[in-house]
Amino acid sequence: MKNVAVVGSQWGDEGKGKIVDWLSSEADVVVRFQGGHNAGHTLVIDGVTYKLRLLPSGIVRKNKISIIGNGVVVDPWALLDEIKEIKSKGVEISEENLILSESANLILPFHKEMDEIREDAAGKAKIGTTRRGIGPAYEDKVGRRSIRVMDLISEKNLDHRLETVLMHHNAIRKGLGKELFEKNKLKKELLEIAPQILKFSKPVWKKIDEFKNEGKKILFEGAQGILLDVDHGTYPFVTSSNTVASSAATGSGCGPNTIGYVLGITKAYTTRVGEGPFPTELKNETGEHLGKIGKEFGTVTSRKRRCGWFDGVLVRQTIKVSGINGIALTKLDVLDELDEIKMCVAYELDGKKVDYLPAAVDDQLKVKPIYKSFKGWKSSTKGIKNFEKLPENAKIYIKELEKFIETKVSSISTSPERNDTILIEDPFKI
Ligand code: GDP
Ligand code: IMO
Ligand code: MG
Numbered sequence: 001m002k003n004v005a006v007v008g009s010q011w012g013d014e015g016k017g018k019i020v021d022w023l024s025s026e027a028d029v030v031v032r033f034q035g036g037h038n039a040g041h042t043l044v045i046d047g048v049t050y051k052l053r054l055l056p057s058g059i060v061r062k063n064k065i066s067i068i069g070n071g072v073v074v075d076p077w078a079l080l081d082e083i084k085e086i087k088s089k090g091v092e093i094s095e096e097n098l099i100l101s102e103s104a105n106l107i108l109p110f111h112k113e114m115d116e117i118r119e120d121a122a123g124k125a126k127i128g129t130t131r132r133g134i135g136p137a138y139e140d141k142v143g144r145r146s147i148r149v150m151d152l153i154s155e156k157n158l159d160h161r162l163e164t165v166l167m168h169h170n171a172i173r174k175g176l177g178k179e180l181f182e183k184n185k186l187k188k189e190l191l192e193i194a195p196q197i198l199k200f201s202k203p204v205w206k207k208i209d210e211f212k213n214e215g216k217k218i219l220f221e222g223a224q225g226i227l228l229d230v231d232h233g234t235y236p237f238v239t240s241s242n243t244v245a246s247s248a249a250t251g252s253g254c255g256p257n258t259i260g261y262v263l264g265i266t267k268a269y270t271t272r273v274g275e276g277p278f279p280t281e282l283k284n285e286t287g288e289h290l291g292k293i294g295k296e297f298g299t300v301t302s303r304k305r306r307c308g309w310f311d312g313v314l315v316r317q318t319i320k321v322s323g324i325n326g327i328a329l330t331k332l333d334v335l336d337e338l339d340e341i342k343m344c345v346a347y348e349l350d351g352k353k354v355d356y357l358p359a360a361v362d363d364q365l366k367v368k369p370i371y372k373s374f375k376g377w378k379s380s381t382k383g384i385k386n387f388e389k390l391p392e393n394a395k396i397y398i399k400e401l402e403k404f405i406e407t408k409v410s411s412i413s414t415s416p417e418r419n420d421t422i423l424i425e426d427p428f429k430i
Pocket of ligand 1: 008016018041044295299330331334414
């Protein structure tokens with residue numbers, strides 16, 4: 001029996017939420033293991049839309065356990081708001097079906113403020129973050145001064161932890177001429193919400209071990225995408241966590257051998273939100289068309305997503321760094337009306353052909369895509385659930401894409417709706 005990890009193979013927003021929700025019919029447990037409420041995962045079920053930020057995408061199904069692992073950075077107020085919002089849509093959320101790691105690190109208001117201060121000060125060099133405090137919270141985690149869920153248990157401990165972390169933040173704030181952050185008000189506010197957070201808190205590593213022993217199937221849900229990984233992405237234009245599949249193990253407290261299959265969610269074209277290199281970006285009518293048909297606006301910040309052709313070089317690379325076994329190709333229907341579809345198959349850098357994205361950001365900004373061209377299919381693929389029913393030119397595009405990335409297309413998504421999905425290979429049964 002295999003457990004499955006789902007990760008984004010591009011710059012995020014590939015449709016992870018839709019695929020995790022669809023696959024979770026087969027899983028018993030769904031685990032988020034990194035990122036925070038910078039993620040925005042959209043599910044559409046019988047016309048009803050759910051936008052999830054911190055809650056795993058299995059939450060909407062009955063009799064499934066949802067876990068927020070230790071690798072996630074949790075804004076406690078954002079979590080409570082999201083629980084309230086999703087509950088208002090008729091979804092049951094309680095200690096029975098939601099577990100929060102006692103070791104998860106908290107995002108606090110001074111993290112959000114630091115994110116904003118830095119982005120505003122950076123001017124043209126800004127990252128284009130979601131301004132949710134993700135980076136500063138992860139910095140405090142590795143700086144060993146963070147406040148974790150378990151620290152909410154004792155007032156004395158919380159006071160001490162806040163003292164430590166604010167010493168650091170207030171030194172920087174003072175240097176930047178900003179107002180110092182006041183400890184006591186925050187402590188009081190945290191203690192007020194502590195019981196609502198602590199009721200979900202458990203040792204996640206232990207629960208996962210129990211679930212494994214009981215033979216339960218576990219689905220790990222990544223956030224962001226491999227190109228936003230702090231090690232393997234387009235650094236410094238990345239997020240502050242490891243988004244690769246191996247993070248599922250560290251971010252939840254199980255060994256890598258717990259994961260049997262890594263599914264890479266892959267958009268049939270490419271999008272990116274925020275700043276940074278994007279070799280196949282289309283700043284033209286075709287790019288506008290992809291954005292319009294694909295409704296490419298950020299779930300979290302409502303920013304317009306940058307759009308471009310499918311970059312085979314990048315996806316082939318992220319498949320390798322993340323050990324992806326198969327991909328779910330999403331948003332195929334967005335290409336339906338195009339006369340011609342292009343796929344990047346190599347780059348040109350300083351007159352030389354290269355077959356991977358160089359690590360230096362200056363080179364990443366310089367590479368020019370070399371394209372292979374395909375005929376469009378000019379007919380609707382929306383809602384198709386059977387590979388054979390796809391137009392011939394769509395089949396050719398998918399088969400060539402599969403050959404180029406050297407990895408199987410194991411499912412294809414043809415609309416935002418849960419069941420508008422073509423299953424080719426079931427990751428739980430490989
Ligand atoms: P995630 O962050 O990877 O979960 O992706 P998002 O939810 O941020 O963005 C993906 C968007 O595309 C959402 O609005 C989905 O409802 C939508 N979507 C997912 N799959 C498909 C598809 O196959 N076709 C179309 N047209 N939309 C899709
Ligand atoms: P999902 O899970 C797309 C981007 C931001 C910015 C960079 C750093 O929905 O795919 P951060 O706030 O993390 O410090 O911002 O990462 N980013 C995302 N882009 N989808 C996401 O999540 C993202 N989460 C962060 O736009 O460029
Ligand atoms: Mg998203």
